[in-house]
Amino acid sequence: MDAARALLARPLLTAAYSEELALVRLHAPALRNMFKTMLGYSLIVESTFARLIKGPVSPDGPSRPARRPDNSTFIPATYTHLALLCAALLAPGTGEQTLISALIDQVRSDAATIGVQIGDTLPERRALVTAIGHLIGWGVLSETDGTATGWGERHDEALLTIHRAALPHLLARPLSGMSHPDDLLASDPQLVDQPRRSLRRKLVENPLVRREDLTDAERDVLSRERSELTRLLAENFGLTVEVRAEGALAYDDTGSLTDVSFPGSGTVKQAALLLLAELIDLRQPTAGTTAALGDGRVVPGATATWDEVDGALARLSAQHGRAWGTTLVDQPDRLREEVVMLLSDLGLATVTAAGLVIHPAAARYRAQPHAAPLTRAARRLVDQLELEMP
Incomplete structure (x- = not known):
């Protein structure tokens, strides 16, 4: 395991x-x-x-973009740099080690042949360093002498070691025979007729599997084979399966498997957690509350209008602005965008034109009041009452 x-x-x-x-x-x-x-x-x-x-991940699963060290997502240009770097590292004649300056020269040359210009300004060098750092994080590159950051900031030379054996296996499938980039994301036709396997994949890959996103066959498996599903995921991956009327969750008690910890530290995660509590208190959903997604589907959940979302975030920013800092508090549109994206990726909310549909699973993150500890005198009184009970 x-x-x-x-x-x-x-x-x-x-x-x-x-x-x-x-x-x-x-x-x-x-x-x-x-x-x-x-x-x-x-x-x-x-x-x-x-x-x-x-x-490929299931179409109803959350997006998992590559991220920079500050947790911001890659922009298209950074993905372009990453692809060009991989192509340069796989070029014939490339040895087990390379100077970073030679690697960047090759990247710029390859980029020019496809009409992409990569200059030598500080922002452009930092963007290249971000892509190189991603490959270092994957273990495909390692810094043997010097650092990529040093080259990006001051043009300091660096020697990189290439782990060539792993490079061809970065993509999930080979590019040969593909006619369009979307082919990389094509669903696996073998899973269509195997609902047990597709259900297990969804539970392993996604923070939350909503019942409305399951096929009829997957819902049948979840209903009939819940005990076996629970046993298999626990024995093989150490996951605990929790099933409710609205969906299912396979979670890791240790938190070591998740790529997005929640709740967690940082302004966006704190704001998202508090926003859920605000919107649940505002809407007061009850068992059986439903919401329209705008595509004709009606699902369990409660809809908070965008005005209600913005109002709640404004109140939270005013209350916690000192702890959160000014970066996002002074950019309410950006704060809303990042908070909503996080909740959507976790499966706890769905974006619609009318507002944000909060999934019933969000209630598990609602703050619960804790009773104040009993005083010593009160504890003695409780003990005495317990002794006197027949």
Whole structure:
């Protein structure tokens, strides 16, 4: 189970994670069979790396963009830099090590051939460093002498070591034979007729699986085979399955598997948590409350209008602005955008033209009042009453 969890948390394991890689290599045959049978994943295990290929996420799942060190998402230009870097590293004649200046020269040359200009201004160099840092985080590159940041800020030279064996396996499927980039995101037709496997994948991949997003066959599996599903996810991945009328959740008690911790630190997560409580108190939803998504579907949940969302965030900003800082408090539109995106990614809310539909699962994050501790005299009185009861 520890090896499987390591792969779920980091689908590409290189020598930088030597203990986890050694564990995966030790159990490689069993892991390959388990992942293929349980989830339809492919596992590649070599001497220097292990790559779990999950395949395209379900269309109803949250987006998981690449992120910068400050947690902001990659912009299209950064993805372009990342793709060009990978192409340059795979170019014939590239050795096991390269100077960062030579690598960037190759990237700029390749970019020019497709009509993309990458200059040498400080912002452009920092954008390239962001993409390089992403590859370092994956373990595809390592800084042997000097740093990418040093080159980005001052043109300091750096020597990078390339882990070439893992490079061709960064994409979930080879580019050969593809006619359009969307082919990379095409759904797996083999899962359509295997509701057990597709349901397990959704529970493993998504923070929350809403019942309205399940197929009829998946809902049938969830209803009929709940005990077996719970056992399999617990034994293989250490996940706890929680099923409610509105959907299901497979969560990790340790929090080590999730890529988005919630609740958590930071302005956006704190604002999102408090916003849920504000909107639930405002709307006062009860069992059976439903909301329209705007596409003809009516689902469990309560709709808060955008004016109500903005008003709640304004009150929270005024109350917590000193702790949150001015970066987002002074940009209410940006604060709303990031908070709403987080709640949508977690499956706790759905964006509609009319407002934000809050899923019933959000109630689990509502603050619960705690009773004040009893005084010593009160505790003695309670004990005395308990003794006197027949």
